[in-house]
Amino acid sequence: xxxxxxxxxxxxxxxxxxxxxxxxxxxxxxxxxxxxxxxxxxxxxxxxxxxxxxxxxxxxxxxxxxxxxxxxxxxxxxxxxxxxxxxxxxxxxxxxxxxxxxxxxxxxxxxxxxxxxxxxxxxxxxxxxxxxxxxxxxxxxxxxxxxxxxxxxxxxxxxxxxxxxxxxxxxxxxxxxxxxxxxxxxxxxxxxxxxxxxxxxxxxxxxxxxxxxxxxxxxxxxxxxxxxxxxxxxxxxxxxxxxxxxxxxxxxxxxxxxxxxxxxxxxxxxxxxxxxxxxxxxxxxxxxxxxxxxxxxxxxxxxxxxxxxxxxxxxxxxxxxxxxxxxxxxxxxxxxxxxxxxxxxxxxxxxxxxxxxxxxxxxxxxxxxxxxxxxxxxxxxxxxxxxxxxxxxxxxxxxxxxxxxxxxxxxxxxxxxxxxxxxxxxxxxxxxxxxxxxxxxxxxxxxxxxxxxxxxxxxxxxxxxxxxxxxxxxxxxxxxxxxxxxxxxxxxxxxxxxxxxxxxxxxxxxxxxxxxxxxxxxxxxxxxxxxxxxxxxxxxxxxxxxxxxxxxx
Amino acid sequence: xxxxxxxxxxxxxxxxxxxxxxxxxxxxxxxxxxxxxxxxxxxxxxxxxxxxxxxxxxxxxxxxxxxxxxxxxxxxxxxxxxxxxxxxxxxxxxxxxxxxxxxxxxxxxxxxxxxxxxxxxxxxxxxxxxxxxxxxxxxxxxxxxxxxxxxxxxxxxxxxxxxxxxxxxxxxxxxxxxxxxxxxxxxxxxxxxxxxxxxxxxxxxxxxxxxxxxxxxxxxxxxxxxxxxxxxxxxxxxxxxxxxxxxxxxxxxxxxxxxxxxxxxxxxxxxxxxxxxxxxxxxxxxxxxxxxxxxxxxxxxxxxxxxxxxxxxxxxxx
Ligand SMILES: Nc1ncnc2c1ncn2[C@@H]1O[C@H](COP(=O)(O)OP(=O)(O)OP(=O)(O)O)[C@@H](O)[C@H]1O
Ligand SMILES: [Mg+2]
Numbered sequence: 001x002x003x004x005x006x007x008x009x010x011x012x013x014x015x016x017x018x019x020x021x022x023x024x025x026x027x028x029x030x031x032x033x034x035x036x037x038x039x040x041x042x043x044x045x046x047x048x049x050x051x052x053x054x055x056x057x058x059x060x061x062x063x064x065x066x067x068x069x070x071x072x073x074x075x076x077x078x079x080x081x082x083x084x085x086x087x088x089x090x091x092x093x094x095x096x097x098x099x100x101x102x103x104x105x106x107x108x109x110x111x112x113x114x115x116x117x118x119x120x121x122x123x124x125x126x127x128x129x130x131x132x133x134x135x136x137x138x139x140x141x142x143x144x145x146x147x148x149x150x151x152x153x154x155x156x157x158x159x160x161x162x163x164x165x166x167x168x169x170x171x172x173x174x175x176x177x178x179x180x181x182x183x184x185x186x187x188x189x190x191x192x193x194x195x196x197x198x199x200x201x202x203x204x205x206x207x208x209x210x211x212x213x214x215x216x217x218x219x220x221x222x223x224x225x226x227x228x229x230x231x232x233x234x235x236x237x238x239x240x241x242x243x244x245x246x247x248x249x250x251x252x253x254x255x256x257x258x259x260x261x262x263x264x265x266x267x268x269x270x271x272x273x274x275x276x277x278x279x280x281x282x283x284x285x286x287x288x289x290x291x292x293x294x295x296x297x298x299x300x301x302x303x304x305x306x307x308x309x310x311x312x313x314x315x316x317x318x319x320x321x322x323x324x325x326x327x328x329x330x331x332x333x334x335x336x337x338x339x340x341x342x343x344x345x346x347x348x349x350x351x352x353x354x355x356x357x358x359x360x361x362x363x364x365x366x367x368x369x370x371x372x373x374x375x376x377x378x379x380x381x382x383x384x385x386x387x388x389x390x391x392x393x394x395x396x397x398x399x400x401x402x403x404x405x406x407x408x409x410x411x412x413x414x415x416x417x418x419x420x421x422x423x424x425x426x427x428x429x430x431x432x433x434x435x436x437x438x439x440x441x442x443x444x445x446x447x448x449x450x451x452x453x454x455x456x457x458x459x460x461x462x463x464x465x466x467x468x469x470x471x472x473x474x475x476x477x478x479x480x481x482x483x484x485x486x487x488x489x490x491x492x493x494x495x496x497x498x499x500x501x502x503x504x505x506x507x508x509x510x511x512x513x514x515x516x517x518x519x520x521x522x523x524x525x526x527x528x529x530x531x532x533x534x535x536x537x538x539x540x541x542x543x544x545x546x547x548x549x550x551x552x553x
Numbered sequence: 554x555x556x557x558x559x560x561x562x563x564x565x566x567x568x569x570x571x572x573x574x575x576x577x578x579x580x581x582x583x584x585x586x587x588x589x590x591x592x593x594x595x596x597x598x599x600x601x602x603x604x605x606x607x608x609x610x611x612x613x614x615x616x617x618x619x620x621x622x623x624x625x626x627x628x629x630x631x632x633x634x635x636x637x638x639x640x641x642x643x644x645x646x647x648x649x650x651x652x653x654x655x656x657x658x659x660x661x662x663x664x665x666x667x668x669x670x671x672x673x674x675x676x677x678x679x680x681x682x683x684x685x686x687x688x689x690x691x692x693x694x695x696x697x698x699x700x701x702x703x704x705x706x707x708x709x710x711x712x713x714x715x716x717x718x719x720x721x722x723x724x725x726x727x728x729x730x731x732x733x734x735x736x737x738x739x740x741x742x743x744x745x746x747x748x749x750x751x752x753x754x755x756x757x758x759x760x761x762x763x764x765x766x767x768x769x770x771x772x773x774x775x776x777x778x779x780x781x782x783x784x785x786x787x788x789x790x791x792x793x794x795x796x797x798x799x800x801x802x803x804x805x806x807x808x809x810x811x812x813x814x815x816x817x818x819x820x821x822x823x824x825x826x827x828x829x830x831x832x833x834x835x836x837x838x839x840x841x842x843x844x845x846x847x848x849x850x851x852x853x854x855x856x857x858x859x860x861x862x863x864x865x866x867x868x869x870x871x
Contacts, residue, residue: 453643456604459630460637461657462707471656475647 013384016374020391023433027406028398031255034248034409050249056232060253063228066146066217067210071203073150074157078202081154081304082161084297088289096301097159103308104155105537107494108215109511110530113518114312115139115148116220117319117527124315127329140224149216151308153209157202164198165191197268204265208258212399214497219515229254230401230497237405238501244409251402262397316534320527338528349529352513356493356533359424359509363431364488370432371439372481375447376473389440396437403434404498422504430502431492439484446480479548486544490537554615554710554743555580556601561610563596563767570596571607571767578711580615583737583744585754588764589790594747597764598713601745602637603630614710631660636704636712636742640719642696644688650675650699651684657707674706677736694725705736711743718753730757751791755779763787780804785870795844800870805846807866816861823856 035047050056084090085097103111118124119139126136138144168191176186214230222231229250236247289297323335342349374392378385395403407430411421420426454476458468496511503512510533517526556578563571570593578584586594599605601612603619606627612620619628644653655671658664675681678698688696697717704712714733718726734757737744748754754761755775763770763778763786770790771783782788785799794802809816821844825836832847839860852858 451641451643453639453641454645456630457637457639457643457645457703458656458660460602460604460635461660461703462631462634463656463660464631467660471660472645476645 009381010384012377013381013388016377016388017384017391020374020388023429024391024394027403027410027433028255028394029406030410030413031248031251031402031406034244035252038245046245047249047252050246051253056246056250059227059229059232059250062226063211063254066142066149066226066228067207069142069146070149070153070210071206073146074154074206075199075203077150077154077304078157078161080297080300081158082165084301085158086162086165088297089294090297090301099305099309100155100158103152103312105490105541106152106312106534107496107511107530108149108152108213109219109496109515110215110316110494110534111152111312112148112216112219113514113523113526113530114315115144116223117523118311118315119144124318124329140220142224142226145216145220145224145226148220149210149213151312152213152216153206154308156209157206160202160205161195161198164195168194197271200268201265204261204268208261208265211254211258212401214401218496219518230399233401233405234497234501237408244405247405248409251399251405254399255402258397258399316527316530319523320531322524338524339532342525342528342532348508348513349525352508352510352529353532355424355507356510359427359431360489360492363428363435363492364485366428367432367435367488368439368481368485371436371484372443372477375440375443376469376477379447389444392440393437395434400434400497401501404430404501407433408502422502424504424507427498427502427504430498431488431495434498435488435491438487439481442480442484442487443477444480446477450476483544483548486540490540493537494533555613556711556743556745557613558597558601559611559613561597561600561612562608563593563600563605564608569767574610574767574769576762576769578743578745579760580743581741582759583734583746583757584760584762585746585748585758586762586764587748587751587754587791588770590749592764593767594749594764595715598637598715598745598747601711602635602713603628603633634707634709636707636709638697638700638704638712638714638717640716642688642693642700642720644696644699644703646688648687649684650680650686650688650691653688653699654702654706657703661707663707671706674702677705678702678732693721694729697721697725697729701733701736705740705742708740709742711745712737714744714746716747716749718748719750726753733757755791763790765790780866780868782868783870788868788870793845795846796842797867801867803862803867805844807863808844808846809861809863810846810848810850810852810858811861812859813861813863816863817867819860819862821858821860823852823854823858825854826852 035050036042036044038046051060081100085100090096116123119136121134121137123136126132126134139147176190211229214234217226217228217231218234221228227235233247233250233254236243236250318329320338321334321336322329323333323337371392374388378388381388407426408421411418411426411429415421420429450473454472455468458472459465463471494511495509496515499509499511500515503509508516510529514526514529514533517523517529556576558574558576561571561574561576562569574597576597586597588594596605600607600620607620607622609622610620611618611622611624614633618624618626619633620626645656648656651671654674655667658667658670672681672684675684678701680695680698680702683691683695683699688699691699697720700717717733718729721729730753733744733746746754746757755778758775760772761775761778762772765786771778771787773781778787779792782791782794782802785802788794788802793805795805795808796802819839821837821839823835824838824843827834827836828851829847832849833851835846835848835852837844837846837858837860844860846860
């Protein structure tokens with residue numbers, strides 16, 4: 001139904017545009033404004049001064065160095081893994097895909113705490129392997145930080161590379177083999193050239209992720225005195241003397257870097273257009289490997305899982321069950337007391353769980369409703385659709401911490417008009433803005449799959465627009481909406497950056513509770529909470545998968 | 554119901570797809586729109602249904618104007634009371650067969666005897682036993698039947714078919730042809746059928762409208778269109794045509810290799826033979842022109858023959 005856009009529709013589109021503009025664009029603009037406007041005048045000297053400050057130069061170089069190293073190590077780890085999972089018999093073990101997503105789904109601050117508890121002096125590692133002496137303490141260095149972050153993000157890269165390899169039909173390789181190319185020659189002449197673009201994209205995205213990441217740098221990085229963008233921005237915005245000017249200047253630089261990377265990424269994506277999606281090339285196709293190669297591959301996969309999943313989770317679990325940490329992993333030194341303590345010692349643990357649950361439910365619901373309405377409304381909006389989608393998806397490209405800073409500044413400024421700042425309501429607003437892209441993406445893709453003719457068939461059969469919406473469109477996109485809702489719930493439930501910056505006084509969420517207990521030395525209580533948090537989110541994910549899988553269509 | 558389209562124009566963005574189309578679809582007749590891909594058949598159907606708005610012109614259902622760009626009339630699809638059978642079936646995957654068919658009645662709040670009417674429609678397409686299945690549990694042909702049941706259950710005045718058979722295999726297609734023809738005949742609805750398959754058009758239609766680039770090339774009964782094509786385009790597009798120069802042609806049946814009185818004679822060389830079962834198909838070279846015809850006898854390639862063509866059956870274009 002390509003009707004010309006009429007006046008009424010235009011008003012609706014414009015309204016959505018304005019609302020999103022106020023919610024998303026203005027706060028970002030405020031960040032830049034705060035950085036370069038001093039006493040009502042443009043003044044770049046302050047911003048330049050902040051950036052040129054030797055301490056901040058260190059921060060910037062630290063961030064870039066960290067990003068660079070994590071990208072390299074992730075690539076090294078992911079490459080063999082992606083090949084193993086795409087082209088050997090391990091491809092048939094679907095559960096590996098799920099296990100490998102665990103590190104990615106684990107909140108980074110919890111994983112880092114696990115690592116710290118494992119590697120620190122008199123930590124679990126030294127208890128398990130006393131003969132290694134103080135070897136494990138070497139972890140508290142740049143190298144350790146790189147490893148901790150790598151083990152968190154590498155599944156992202158592995159998945160991207162694996163899918164890219166699967167997309168290269170084996171017929172391309174077979175034809176090379178028939179032409180007389182050996183395995184390594186094929187790798188060099190066929191696979192790698194076809195994968196270059198995917199590598200570049202994956203590396204850029206990992207780089208952006210690392211620069212935007214706050215959890216690991218704030219737990220492990222701060223401990224070893226390695227400061228990066230996010231931790232410095234956080235410090236300027238939350239610790240006296242608070243200096244939003246400096247926070248904004250650093251944020252602006254961070255945004256500029258990330259945006260450049262995104263642009264670069266989309267440029268490569270558009271350039272990298274080998275048409276590989278021929279229907280027939282995609283039969284399952286495995287290399288025939290020697291027994292030895294298979295064993296080596298298996299050991300490699302096991303090792304990766306052991307380190308990336310096993311270590312942090314073992315550490316979290318063990319710590320949460322240890323009675324007295326001085327005695328370590330000894331029979332009789334285990335207890336559920338910390339779990340009990342969590343809920344009985346004072347009401348803080350309960351309250352944190354309750355707050356996080358409420359926040360997650362409300363934010364996920366608001367974002368889902370809003371996002372779905374937007375997607376459904378702008379379906380036929382032509383160029384408006386592009387603009388509004390661009391606005392709505394922008395938060396995904398921005399580091400969360402920058403978005404939070406922007407919203408803080410903006411809502412602070414309009415506090416007299418709308419006194420939302422410093423309330424739970426403001427937290428909901430921040431989360432809705434932050435995670436709106438999830439709903440938009442899930443719902444859009446459900447919508448795309450649906451096709452126009454189902455809706456057209458509904459109107460032809462005599463359904464009014466509203467009737468068709470309720471009985472055809474909504475049921476069919478419901479799965480996308482639910483997936484978006486669940487993802488938002490899970491992420492908000494244990495989100496750290498926003499929670500630590502904008503929680504109203506005396507309000508704790510699960511994440512700030514964990515961090516606080518951890519920092520105050522009650523690691524066991526913190527880990528008990530962490531485990532509960534992980535169990536809740538994992539349960540939800542399983543329920544979601546089950547519910548989605550059960551549908552007949 | 555008679556459908557009339559007057560001076561219809563349609564363009565997408567800048568590209569003009571239909572220009573000044575005048576079309577009459579007779580009451581209770583089975584009319585086929587036939588034309589090459591991209592000539593605008595789907596667009597015409599969708600404009601009748603109200604899924605697409607013409608850039609200019611008027612559409613009437615009997616005497617009722619349902620669209621007029623001048624008078625600013627535009628009856629939305631849900632008020633036009635038509636049935637539409639989609640090429641890709643467009644069944645709702647989340648509803649059972651029964652609910653798919655019942656949708657139109659429920660949407661119109663016309664639920665008296667719902668069960669009975671839906672089951673009647675399903676019985677008409679022989680799917681009574683499948684009422685509780687979901688579309689994904691049906692074969693292509695069964696899905697198509699559900700689509701058809703859905704279109705007839707509301708007793709529309711007119712049913713539009715957009716290449717409904719193109720997703721089916723040859724045998725199913727034959728079966729469905731007969732069934733669609735029978736059911737629309739029994740219901741006495743105006744049927745508009747879109748296809749680019751000339752066999753389908755000829756075997757089903759009361760009337761064929763041949764379209765080319767958004768314009769009507771010719772309209773008439775299938776026999777007329779086949780035997781008296783009005784333009785070289787129609788002659789080439791429908792059936793096999795053998796050309797005598799640029800402006801005269803004959804159909805293969807008009808030619809014979811037996812000496813016949815009152816016929817024109819042309820010398821030709823056999824360049825190929827195919828066995829068709831009943832007959833042989835011969836490929837001939839007549840002084841540089843490529844012809845084809847059928848013959849009960851086999852000829853060797855390279856044989857010189859005389860072709861006798863019934864003068865009355867030669868069609869000439871000016
Ligand atoms: N939504 C659209 N936007 C732009 N151009 C369109 C659109 N729909 C159709 N067209 C163009 O209009 C012309 C007619 O399209 P239409 O679908 O009516 O052809 P058709 O006769 O049904 O062809 P087919 O036999 O392939 O289905 C085509 O040139 C097509 O490219
Ligand atoms: Mg078509």
